[in-house]
Amino acid sequence: MVDTGGMIATLSQASPKASAVPQAPQAGRGSYWITTFGCQMNKADSERMAGILEAMGYREAQAELEADLVLYNTCTIRDNAEQKVYSYLGRQAQRKRANPNLTLVVAGCVAQQEGESLLRRVPELDLVMGPQHANRLDVLLARVEQGQQVVATEEHHILEDITTARRDSSVCGWVNVIYGCNERCTYCVVPSVRGKEQSRLPEAIKLEMEGLAAQGFKEITLLGQNIDAYGRDLPGITPEGRRQHTLTDLLQFVHDVDGIERIRFATSHPRYFTERLIDTCADLPKVCEHFHIPFQSGDDAVLKAMARGYTVDRYRRIIERIRERMPDASISADVIVAFPGETDAQYRRTLALIEEIGFDQVNTAAYSPRPNTPAADWPDQLSEEVKVERLRELNALVEQKARERSARYAGRTETILVEGRNPKDPAQAMGRTRTNRLTFFPGLRPDGSTIQPGELVNVHIGEVRAFSLSGTLA
Ligand code: SAH
Ligand code: SF4
Ligand code: F3S
Secondary structure (H helix, E strand, C coil): CEECCCCCCCCCCCCCCCCCCCCCCCCCCEEEEEEECCCHHHHHHHHHHHHHHHHHCEEECCCHHHCCEEEEEECCCCHHHHHHHHHHHHHHHHHHHHCCCCEEEEEHHHHHHHCHHHHHHCCCCCEEECHHHHHHHHHHHHHHHCCCCEEECCCCCCCCCCCCCCCCCCCEEEEECEECCCCCCCCCCHHHHHCCCEECCHHHHHHHHHHHHHCCCCEEEEECCCHHHCCCCCCCECCCCCECCCHHHHHHHHCCCCCCCEEEEECCCCCCCCHHHHHHHHHCCCECCEEECCCECCCHHHHHHHCCCCCHHHHHHHHHHHHHHCCCCEEEEEEEECCCCCCHHHHHHHHHHHHHHCCCEEEEEECCCCCCCHHHHCCCCCCHHHHHHHHHHHHHHHHHHHHHHHHCCCCCEEEEEEEEEECCEEEEEEEECCCCCEEEEECECCCCCECCCCCEEEEEEEEECCCEEEEEEC
């Protein structure tokens, strides 16, 4: 599987992939290749689809050009993400003309957005399937094998998947807790491609975590596009009149899975981020002190035009509360510049907020008009020059702040969960701090024994960079 690098690299910031555990090839149908674009939701879906393919008897191909089945799990969050998919598809369509036995699948958000029209654009495709259909890949492929060209984009209740996902890591696992998004941010294509919110039952989530723990996984990231909305589609009211199922209750419910050492969650929405959630994170020892809370803009009028449902002041109070309870917490976010009508003064308020908060990491983007979103039709779109210039200045500030935040680690001893080897230097091991800073250190102990993925080791931090750290074993 190839991961093209996260659009929202929230928890895998600048993350070289730890080498995957080799798995015994199975006899059967031929080989598959999956390329994943976009966010963790897509990465998690790809792991499940790979699991389904392996259960069907496919084995992972050594190279994309050798594969008998190629699946692109696509992203359309910005125009450049969508265009990238078409250029990849062009190459495979050409290959298919020479080799009609090749099976070509487009899954994910571009598939959902374009549906049938993808077939007109690329007639060589065998299967176009939206994200809600990921767990049905086997059923859909069976129809392809009968000679049909299949489009699966109708709304679908996501059923529990009984296949074992083929996970890229053997240490850190993703667990979906809520699919879809019911927000209506005026720039965002996600609600139209991911559909309505669907929460999984707490028992199913815990069961998956227990399964992962039994396989040796140490860290779980609970996933949702708007994870704070978890549970609002599930029935149940507590005797105190609260919703029975919230993210806070879920964290408490899954916290004690034996063997899991660290729990993270993403992505949080400031509108729903509660004090009760912050207090619970502070109280539960396995929940890591890292919070990914996109703020999108530092200006109230822009936030209103984006329909985000909070003010800058509310955002500040959340961060203050987190830092009161967890002083060392790392905070990351997403931000958009050059939203339609954004004035220079409004843009400067975004810079000022970054300066004031001091983020550990910010994913930045220039606004990109998306199909079926209100803001795309607004008249006051900004020029490419303004977008490029604002983004350039913003990125420089983000890096400077990240560097300042990294400085606090110098000389400290941090507990690192080992994920694998540094792909650029196999003599080094790599892992993360609880606060999600990528950390490199020697892969051998003084006694000559090798440090293994899944171990928790204490590392004395020497060198600090904007987005990573290096050190020696303490
Ligand atoms: N659910 C998350 C974000 C999901 S999309 C949230 O509410 O914050 C990931 C990020 O992509 C967003 O946070 C936003 O910063 C960016 N993004 C989404 N739509 C965009 C657009 N049309 N143009 C530029 N960036 C966009
Ligand atoms: Fe998009 Fe807003 Fe939903 Fe996030 S909360 S996925 S930005 S609509
Ligand atoms: Fe992209 Fe779809 Fe995720 S549009 S960011 S892959 S939800």
